[in-house]
Amino acid sequence: MSEQDLLVNALKLPGGARFFRCALQVNPYDYLVRHKKPVEFSAERDYNAAIIEACKAANVEVIAVTDHFRIQSALGLWKVAAEAGLVVLPGFEAVSKDGVHFLCLFDPGTDVGKIDRLIGDCGIHDDNQGSPMSKYDALDLLAQAHKWGAVCIAAHVASDGGLLRALSRGARANAWKSADLLACSLPGPASDAPDELRPILQNQDPAYKRERAVAIVNAQDINGPDDVQKPGKTCWIKMSTVSVEGLRQAFLDPDSRIRLASEATPSRHTELMAIAWQGGFLDQQAIHFNENLNVLVGGRGTGKSTIIESLRYVLDIEPLGDEAQKAHESIVKRVLRSGTQIALLVCSHQPTRKEYRIERTVPNPPVVKDAQGNLLNLTPADILPAIELYGQHEIAELTRKPEKRTRLLDRFIEEDADVIRRKAELLRELERSRQQIIDVSVEIGRIDERLAALPGLEETLKRFQESGLEDRLREQSWLVREERILKTAVERSQPYKELLQQIQHQLPIDRAFLSTKSLEDLPRHELLAEADAILARLSAEMEEATRRMADSFASTDQALADVRQRWQELKTAAQGAYEKILRELQRASVDGEEFIRLRRQVEDLQPLRERHMVLEHELDNLLSRRRSLLVEWQQARAEEFRQFDRAARKINRRLAEQVRVKVTADGDRQPLVDVLREGIGGRLSETFEALRQRESLSLVEFMDAIEGGSDSVQKYLGITPSQAERLANASLETRMQIAELDLPATTEIELNVAASDQAPSWQPLDKLSTGQKATAVLLLLLLESDAPLIIDQPEDDLDNRFVTDGIVPKMRQEKLRRQFVFATHNANIPVLGDAELIIGLQAAGEADYGQAEMPAEHMGSIDSRPVRELVEELLEGGQAAFEMRRLKYGF
Template structure:
């Protein structure tokens, strides 16, 4: 048999806690018979199958069968449901002697015989009574169920008849409600829909009934028929790693994380790292089936926690942000993963539809991406799973040292116009192009000016020749120079038409492959699209004809020019013969007639340059006008970009109110300007740069205008030293244009409230905080608003526990339904108070260079599993004895 693929093996591993839809008050057929509610059902088997079918239809995976002080009557439904693959909590609905209805639930493996003995404890020995009443009052039954029976109680229909809040009054109600043995109650809907007089109690706002830990509300109304199971009031979602009483207890302790009512919003799908497997290296043969929410790696030092996170960073091709983080990452890849190790990562995306991709990377080769069919894709991992963030040990603290990286962090929260980045890139390209064109035009104008500067001297020399009478004697030869210019110009006038014709010839005939039957074969609209082919065939024919006609016209013109040139060359020969005769006569008189003709030719060549200069100046004016429009658009785009960041900063500040405040400064990072000045101007500019650093706001447009006006304007408006101002003004004009195109990035100012919970806020800017406080502020930002996974190696590093428990953990719990977290930690607050859905316990044999790591299956789960809970207690709390000693020393 073929060996199972490592990733497939990984997907078979436990992935921790997940939501189960639970109906915890399903009544058996015997209950319906006693109360005349059987409806259309005539026998238990039919009823049981109908209930099971309804559970499947409505994705109910867990039920509790709770007859009134009866167990045997529930066994038929219990066994049928279990055989159908449903999990079943056995139990009963108790009616205490003070009239309170309580659901008593027990582990799925408890037998009917064991539970019947508990009924005897309650004083119920006779099944003949329709609704027996037990010997215990509510307080006594709650204590006994929890402490002696290893069960758990839910206050049934708490706001209705028989419910605890309706039945009990005064101190009896207060004591029962505040009992530590009661953790959950049932309502048909959310608390907001509860009766007004009871709502403050349920919201834990009533002073007399206030509890240190509020009662959890679930939906678990009586289900007496399949139709009842379709009602939102009969079931809710409970998160557990194992269907057990401990799973319920953990859920009731942490409803924010583990309970979802029918009226609560369904979490949207997000990018997930689904599974990972290693072949070779320190983690050879290991695999992980990640949870979609909070995953926490625990283990002693050297057990491979950092290696797992850096493996994910490596396979995704993500670059560490800081030098220290980069060195640590490279060290793990080189020394722990080692050359030849293959890492396989399964990722899942949900937009626009759910898709899985397999990313493989063998050290030291590039990553490969495959689709669900196994086909190799020509894409990078970051294109499949964008925005994944991985931070190694102390990397967050390193991040706080870079204002630019902090702004990039804030950029995650900006609601960006998707058209803005391509517009920005295109605009930057146009500005650069306009600068190049303007610079080239200025050079052309300067070259023309340099040549035209010779014209006055040449004309003066010509005037002296004319005074000597040479103009008249050489008149015809002189005009021949001008005629030659006309003949040459005729050929030049055809050149602008020949180049486009050549280009047109290269593009013809038009390639119609995109309209071939094969290209359109699998398109639903192929019959419509096929009508394009005759359109392009006609265009092809007409363009061919037009090209031929243009070519014929050019050839005709060329022939005409050639005939004219031939006739003119005959005249030229006659004039030159006469000219040679005159030259010989002039030589006898010691006069250089040839120099006169050369002079005339030079002047005739230069005179058209004046018109050429006018044309160049017009072109320059147009380019500069166009550039001013581009610059206005550029400034508007940068302002739009800033406003998006500004709105993001305000939104983040609102979300982290009383913890973190964020402000942004427009064009706050002036370093690109200083770099440009040093590179393109040079010299002593330290004082000028220091001066430009002082204003709170610096406009590059205003700086460029002052620059063009001259040194005086720079000195007056910016207090730049004269020597530096003169050096700037002497720089090439291109430098000023380059300054106008710069993007001075927005800078981010982060403040942290360092006051204790409940005290007046004390805000401190990031630069004035300790390393740990800086890391806290940034970590709170990292936890916010994203649908991409966040991976952090020991996020508690540099943090004190107060910030972890008051700031980080609550925000983590709030966000984990919307995104995936993978953390490694030595701090119990993160997996326990953060209620990690998947805790992974690692252990190692030998050192990372020679040994190996393993993740035992029994250490893959949530806190509701005993092996995992014991491991957390041992590794993170130091064992029960140490925990109890600390508790006693604190006086808790």
């Protein structure tokens, strides 16, 4: 089976709980006629069609038709709804004998005859009554509905016939506090309810205080198609499948599972949609991910870590630390195994929705394709740049490295592309400046070495001149000077020849970005195409200019060669007279050749003296330019640090009383240590320790200390005189490398370990337990991102109290804005976090030949019975512990 087919099949698997827009109090046509309600339709058929059309237009997927103690009147509307693909919750509106209205809802597909019998059990036997009343009071009716397997909603609870209006005093309090009452209906949120009822609805009135607040839904009467879109008529309820149990779980956890009409729709975020395997331990297995909280559960050895490391492998994410690297490589080699194919479907919603397929076959690199299977020139990081994945104990590894903790702040920074670009440009300019200064300094040094001999040569030449030898050899002296002039004339054109070669190498101008294909989908492509002609003309003119320049150089070389040739002829003509003079001098024991050699050496060195002056001037300009660059460099680094500092303050506001973050500029001194170790070498251990222990370090001040000499260094760092001397004698290149360093900021994290009712007690990471450290970091990881977060067994490093008090509330809050994928063998996270998708894993077969299995019935939320039973089995204490945890922690 191809990767595409595997992913198509994966999307058919259960994807867990999602929001359904529900209209839970739709009135049938017969109700409107019977109660003389205004109705614009003369026939039930037309009314039913219009209602369902309005529901489809509003994306309503679930309806409940709730006539007063009647079921037969709803059948026509049921049929049309089912044919249109809507899910129908059978039910009716009941009125207790004390006048309280309830919506009684049953599972889809419940037998109509059964519901009719239950209506009869309420004492209703005459359909001629407009709004009959039950023989049961409110408390009894709630208890009966529970026995029926139905779920009750207290209808229009703050209006006439609503529980909080129809009852008073003790009867109202008793009915409100009934364990069988899980939800009530309002036209808006509790904050909009009448003043006298608002404290009850918000569970703040002591007389009506419940262990768990009554869930609020928007489910007001819908009497026609225009009502469907009105505020308060519908709401969104999260379920795996539409059922009474799905509603019950939603009512038990409304913060996670109910979204009222007044609440904003969460923005879509990047998500992993599906993953599938061919080969290895997970052969033919697949997952259809939920966009919110996904939890992999199962005993040890069932494949949870293999799924996490598969995601790491297909996304090509580097493990954090050596141990994580070894563990990852071992799983790829021994569990996934060579030849295994992993296919991952990803959806990005920004700037528009687009799906990508990422495929990887062990041991090859990953490839990225579009939804149609076309290969793209992209990497997984291009599609998911901000995704975070942590294998077992990697969060603990992160807590041990202050410089790596700083990357946790990245998502809180409003990235300034100009700052990043300017910083990169400055670093390139500084590196270029350093090399130019070194090159010029080296050349000056070489010239200094050669010029060092010039004073001695000039002194010897002077003695020859004083002896009158120069007058006799004047012609030859002139020839020596003339020869140097001719050589210099040739040398003067060389730099320009090199520049010409560089220009020729860049021609013709690259105009591919202006090609017809590149511009064809742009609305003003014809105008932009004119730029192609302009650049083409420039390119042609430049090529013509370079040809002319090349010709000029060639003719110049030829002309200089001609001059040289004619000069050589004159030199040859003078050679005879020169040799005659030398013979005469020889007879007088005077070395005329030595004089000429001296003259030639002096003449050869004279241009170097001029070159030295030029280079000194150039060096001054380079150093001045570098000083300006360094000022800009420090300003850019300071701006970047201010971004980190603002991010830290933002975190401290978001996690007030939980986590506190402090960022230290230039906190990671290791790059400086590396430069000193390589550039200076030898024993510098005290220097390194002094640099690491220094609370604040300014590279500018450090460089000033080095420039000030060994005493200055010793005073700045408090190190031994010998090490201070070696720092002060650092080479020019080493000093410049130090000035260019971009020492990373480090991040210190503190956790408040006090109980919620105590004064804060802040402890730094190095004073915390492994679990507390991981808790602090995970609280940061949960914040401020729309990219998926994947963690393998976080409970291995987490402190249980902080899980329930800190991690779970933050996870529940953030899961609407981003996708989580956690692997766990502890049921706290899926139960308390109300995971939208729980995936139960089991292993089959023997060790090396075994295989993981993920049965479809073990994929879903806790409103699915098989999934709930699986979680209960995994959780110590079984079902009782399952219910106790949800009650104890209020989730």
